[in-house]
Amino acid sequence: MTAIQEHMRKLEEKNLFQQFGEAFTKGDIFTKVSLLIWGIGFIGHGQLMKALLVTLVQALGLGFIALVGAPNLAKFGTLGTVQMEMVFDPVTMQNVANDYDNSFAILLFSVISIVIIVALIAASIMVVCANYKLQLIKDDGKKPNNFVQDIHSYLNEKFYVTLLTLPVLGVVVFTIVPLFILICVAFTNYDQQHMPPNSLFTWVGLSNFSALLGGGVTDTFGYAFGKILTWTLVWAFFATFTTFFGGVLMAMFINDKKTKGQKMWRTLFMVTAAVPQFVTLLLIRNFFADNGIVNGMMASSGITNFLKSIGLVNSSLSYVPLLTDWHWAMVMIVLINIWIGVPYQMLISTGVLMNIPGDMIEAANIDGANPFQMFFRIKLPYLLSVQGPSLVTGFVHNINNFNVIYLLTNDTYISRDQSMAASSAREVDLLVTWLFRLTQDQYNYKMAAVIGIMVFIVCAVFTVVCFGYINRKEATFS
Secondary structure, eight states: OOHHHHHHHHHHHSOHHHHHHHHHHHSOHHHHHTTTSHHHHHHHTTOHHHHHHHHHHHHHHHHHIIIIIHHHHHTTTTTOSOOOOEEEETTTTEEEEOSOOOHHHHHHHHHHHHHHHHHHHHHHHHHHHHHHHHHHHHHTTOOOOOHHHHHHHHTTTTHHHHHHHHHHHHHIIIIIHHHHHHHHHTTBOOSTTSOTTTSOOOBOTTHHHHHHTTOSSSOOHHHHHHHHHHHHHHHHHHHHHHHHHHHHHHHHHHHSTTOSOHHHHHHHHHHHHHSOHHHHHHHHHHHTSTTSHHHHHHHHHTHHHHHHHTTSSOTTOSSOOTTTSHHHHHHHHHHHHHHHHHHHHHHHHHHHHTTSOHHHHHHHHHTTOOHHHHIIIIIHHHHHHHHHHHHHHHHHHHHTOHHHHHHHHTTTOOOOOHHHHHTTOOTTOOHHHHHHHHHHTSOOHHHHHHHHHHHHHHHHHHHHHHHHHHHHHHHHHO
């Protein structure tokens, strides 16, 4: 290995910024100039096709910034000052709209422009590093790969780069850009009274966060947020662990040698899991409605009168408010979710239980372990070690479980808490359903954006803490 090859090997071990620092300080004139004009460096190092491609990409990026980005970034600080008005055009003798500002368009194109600027800066750093490596290859007396050889490389040993290109672009376009827009909207007064293009919205700082966290004197958002956040976490806990243990117990029951008709039971639960969730939830909502079949059966069997006698149901009611009183509704939502979630969890647990090493079970039987000891000392720890990450993601999924709450309570539950109703919230709402209602019914995008950020923070903190704990446990066992 030559000295230059050894130097290139050490260069690869450095991070991107360290590589850029060395490339820019030790590179030739073509390498340095490529920081500003990408194609110059590749032309100087004999890479004509690559020079054309990077020049085209750079030209498109700079063209977008010049034509679209710069005009919108200039208004980004105010999000527009000229409101839409109808003015009389003496030429056409008609009223036409003036040259107004669209606050949302300014925000959108400004965020896209910032992302493109960051991408262009990152690409410039990578271009300089790439040109420096071409320079080192030529200094070593070798000829760099031509365009065809580069294509062949990206279809073979660097094929992972080719495969990751589209997903990365998709994440940037469909995740990062919308996330930045969501964050920006949270600091504006974008609502029904400030709806573009007819009206402008502007920056309001942290006032939306203050309102959500109870900083306002008369604002009810803080009150509603506290109650809904508590219910969201309680719901996510019970929804996750009831379906987990229910699925585990059902899997153990079906796979037990004493159980008859194992294939029949397994098939029935698989069919249950295969039915579209919204169909099941809408049917169940009708069954448990105030005038539904379940209330009819409870009334005819005397259960309703019994519940009245012990004070669980208001004596003035002729039914049990299973989905219309928040006390009953919260319990019923958790119970109904067990029916929805257990079949899927049962299938997962079945696969995990079947892979428990047989020698562990055999050793436990020899030692005289009873079924409870077998479950809590062998099966459950094995299940948790395998399904720990799945439980974390399941908890996060239930925090954002829109279908169960919305389909069971929409057009059924009416909030009687005026403070909740004033914020378009209901006692049985999750943060995500509250967010949906604020956007679809009230067009209160500013508060919906703040709630979206809070949902992200809750999920991110929980995920980081849990995965950190799981990793520490795995390190301890290993």
